[in-house]
Amino acid sequence: MTGNDKEPQVVIVGGGPVGLVLAAELAGFGIRTVVLEARTEVSRRPKATTLHARTVQCLQRRGHLPARVGPPAATHWASPFHFAGMSGLTITAPATEPEPLLKCPQEDLERHFEERALAAGARILRDHRVTAIQPSRDAVRVEAEGPSGRLSCTADYVVGADGARSTVREHAGIGSQSFPATISALAGDVRLADEGALRPGWHRTPRGWVIVKDAGGGVVRLRTLNCSGPHPARHLPVTLAEFRHEVSWLVDRDVAMAEPEWLSRFSDFSRLASAYRAGRILLAGDAAHVHFPIGGQGLSTGLLDGLNLGWKLALAVRGDASDGLLDTYEQERRPAARRIIDNARAQLALMRPGTEFDPLRDMFAGMLTEGPFGDALASMVSAQDTVLPSLTPRPSRWEGTFLNNAVVETAGGRTDVIGLLRDGRPLLLLSGTDREGHRRQAGPWQDQLHMVQVEATSALPCDALLVRPDGYIAWSSGGDALPSALAVYFGERRRARRPAPHGAAGRDLADALS
Incomplete structure (x- = not known):
């Protein structure tokens, strides 16, 4: 950037929770990462305090949360919640997962993610306002004003995590669909x-x-x-x-x-960016989507953006991603944001005070406690119903679903899926009679994978599974051949290289909040 410093590979504009968790992810993968934040310090103003189940589950798999054991003698967690101001909704999760609702002030989360990002090697420059973004075919030039004057650098990619009035979105020329305020x-x-x-x-x-x-x-x-x-x-x-x-x-x-x-x-002003990517510029969090803050879904959605983008962008920077991998970020996260905007608007419609809505409210209130309807709403609000689009031509029934935590037996002893994913690389779980065949098929990509042989167990849905760092199943036996799926994520066969390090740097959230 200046002096003898190496140029960053990724510049993140915005040092809120989304920008900082992304910085922690990228730096953990060995990517030179710089965060430019206009604020001089973490805001102490109360903001979001709720993290929903799927966000908590993904954060734990990435090492941002401490391991938790489910309630004794129970098969699942059950946490009371609300919908459109009505009580009676119950958010559930398997007992092998963390409790599905985590209450934590946004300020504490920001400090935790900042600490992890710094420990992993990211640079966080506060009191810096971006003034220009100039993309080219091979790089993006960023200019900013800070306490020491003008700063400029050239990065491989720029991510806008700079909020609803995103400077990055404006400079990238990315349009949006918006819904005007009504309240x-x-x-x-x-x-x-x-x-x-x-x-x-x-x-x-x-x-x-x-x-x-x-x-x-x-x-x-x-x-x-x-x-x-x-x-x-x-x-x-x-x-x-x-x-x-x-x-x-x-x-x-x-x-x-x-x-x-x-x-x-x-207000209830809502916006959804028309694209999450313009060449080497990407958007995340409120820069990509804004909605009425009901049900604590905004913070959770933004953090899932960061966890989805982090490993993909790291692979792209290192040259280990397939040509289309970065495009899957928008394909997976934009529909999720649209659903949240729609369900927030639906909740607000139920909250309007007109007496003509009383029968509808009464019907919803009664149905919240009923199994199928209440379960469906709870899964939607907590994002546990999210199924990602399949990327292989002939997917198995498991591709795109989330792999719940399970205890497995390995050569090194008993462990679980969450522990195995802390490595940061996609996880290839091999059991059954054809595990050696799958291992040979994965050989050309072995530097990108954490391959683990496990004893056959009913806790896993099938004999062979490729699990993404965020916990979603990328491939399983019963669909296309394994090399087809690996090529979708990492490109065609290539010479094996030493993988970049990725550790769970910094203290976990239990320490950060103590």
């Missing part, structure tokens, strides 16, 4: 003059919603939802007088409050 919402931490004026919980009123949470120390966290229309000047700062008036209007009585620690404004 106005406020949030803040305050002290109530009468501590009993608002009880904790979700409260629907004839004018909208007030959501109340005890933030500790006599502070109450409030969120409001005014369905009468969007705020005419949504970028104006929120005053305590406006916040008090809004809460009082919604509950139809005066609610006195003081000492605001923070106040903010948001």
Whole structure:
């Protein structure tokens, strides 16, 4: 970049949780990674606090979460949740997996991912604002302004993880589909003059919603939802007088409050980028998708973007990816974002205060606790119903599904799938009578794989499995021949090279949060 520093291979614009988890992944794979972040420090303002099941499961497979054991004498976890403000939804996960709902302040996650990224060798430059992005056929030039003046560098790829008003998306010329705001919402931490004026919980009123949470120390966290229309000047700062008036209007009585620690404004404006990639420029997180923040799905979705992109981009930079591997990032993640935008809009429709929606709400409330319907909604909200598109011409029934954790017997003793994936490379699990044949077929790609021979066990769905670093099944016996699948991910046969190191650098989340 300057002086004797080597140029970065990947520049990530945006140092929020998505940019930092991606930086930790790339640096862990040995990729020279630089993060440019406009903020001078991690924001302490309360934001998202919920991580859903599929995100928790993928983070654990990548070594970002400590190992957890399921509830004793149980076959699955069951965590209560909500849908459109209605209680009764239950998020479940196998007992071999982590608990399906992880409550963790976004601030703590950012610090954890930053620590791991730094420990793995990434550079994080705060107080740097990107001013220009100039892509060419073989590289991308990035210019930024920082405390020491102008900075410029040339990278193989640039990733925009810089939020809803993404500079990277704008410079890349990537368009989007958007849905205008229809409601106005406020949030803040305050002290109530009468501590009993608002009880904790979700409260629907004839004018909208007030959501109340005890933030500790006599502070109450409030969120409001005014369905009468969007705020005419949504970028104006929120005053305590406006916040008090809004809460009082919604509950139809005066609610006195003081000492605001923070106040903010948001809406149901939604956006989905028309593409997640423009040549050597990619988008992730809020730069690619924005939706109404209901159900804690935004943070989880962005982190899944980072975990999906990380290993693919590392392979592309190292020259070990097939020509089309990076394109699968958009093919897999953009439909997932579209589903979340749609389900967030559907939840908001159910939350509108008109009495004409009461029969529909009553029907949904009753169905949330019923098996098939409630299970389907829970799987959608937690992203556990995600099935990736098949990449081989004749896929098996398992290709694109998520491999639940299972205990397996190896030559080195008993372990599980989560532990085997910590290596960071795609995992080839071999059992059954044809395991040596599969091993020979995988020989030309052995430097890219973690090949493990396991004893035949009913815990695995079939005799041979190729598992991606994020836990999804890339191939299994019963479909196309193994070399066909390996070529889809890594290209045709090539001379074996020593794999780049990948370790679980830094402390795990249990240490970071202690």
